Amino acid sequence: MAMGSSGEDAPGYAPAAEELAVAELLAADVRDRWRTLLATPKGRVKAIAELSEFVKWLDPHRRLPVARDATEGSISVWLRDQGAPKDCRLMSERAALDGREMPLIDALKATAAGGVGSLLLCVPGKLIYYQHPTVDIRFAVRKK
Numbered sequence: 001m002a003m004g005s006s007g008e009d010a011p012g013y014a015p016a017a018e019e020l021a022v023a024e025l026l027a028a029d030v031r032d033r034w035r036t037l038l039a040t041p042k043g044r045v046k047a048i049a050e051l052s053e054f055v056k057w058l059d060p061h062r063r064l065p066v067a068r069d070a071t072e073g074s075i076s077v078w079l080r081d082q083g084a085p086k087d088c089r090l091m092s093e094r095a096a097l098d099g100r101e102m103p104l105i106d107a108l109k110a111t112a113a114g115g116v117g118s119l120l121l122c123v124p125g126k127l128i129y130y131q132h133p134t135v136d137i138r139f140a141v142r143k144k
Contacts, residue, residue, distance in 0.1 A: 016099075018089050019044075021125035025141045030057045051093050051117030052133045064140040066129075072108040075140075079104060079129060082142060084122035092118035093133075 019038050023031040034057070037043035066075060080086070088107050092098045093116035102110070104120070111118040111131040120129040126143045 016089065018121045018124040019091060022091075022119065022121065022128060024125040025059060025062055025128055025143055026057045027059045048091060048093055048098060051091065051119065054117050054119065054130055055132055055137065055139070058130065058139065058141055062141050062143060064142060066138045066140060068136050072105060072112055075108055075129070076105045079120075079122055079127070079140065082122075082127055082140070084127055088129075089121040090118060091121065092116060094118065 020035060023034045026034055034047065037047040070078075084104055086104055087101055088104050089101045090097045090099070090107055090111070092111065094111075097107075097110055097118065104122070107120050108129070111120070114131065114133050116133055118131045120131075122128060128141050130139045130141065132138060
């Protein structure tokens with residue numbers, strides 16, 4: 001469910017479980033902040049706006065750098081080998097992508113151009129892929 005840009009808090013709002021599970025892959029000192037942000041539509045808008053800086057929140061012990069020359073196809077195969085299903089949910093500063101569920105390879109292609117921060121939620125609480133706005137900064141994050 002993509003949230004509108006108004007950021008209004010909505011009665012009965014429930015954040016997506018896969019989005020909340022991202023907290024499990026973050027550095028311990030920011031997990032509660034992430035959960036708090038995602039607890040309301042207004043907070044979610046703020047969290048999405050901060051995705052370009054998301055790399056600083058990632059638990060450095062769980063970060064797996066992706067080679068600069070890796071293609072979307074090779075990244076997709078690797079993520080599938082790590083347990084990613086064929087479809088994933090996106091969180092993205094790009095409104096047209098945010099909240100969508102799509103095939104993993106299509107999500108990788110859609111975010112590869114960079115320009116905005118994006119997360120591909122592959123396995124809730126266990127595996128995500130992060131694309132920084134700068135094309136050559138990207139990571140997979142895995143909980144062992």
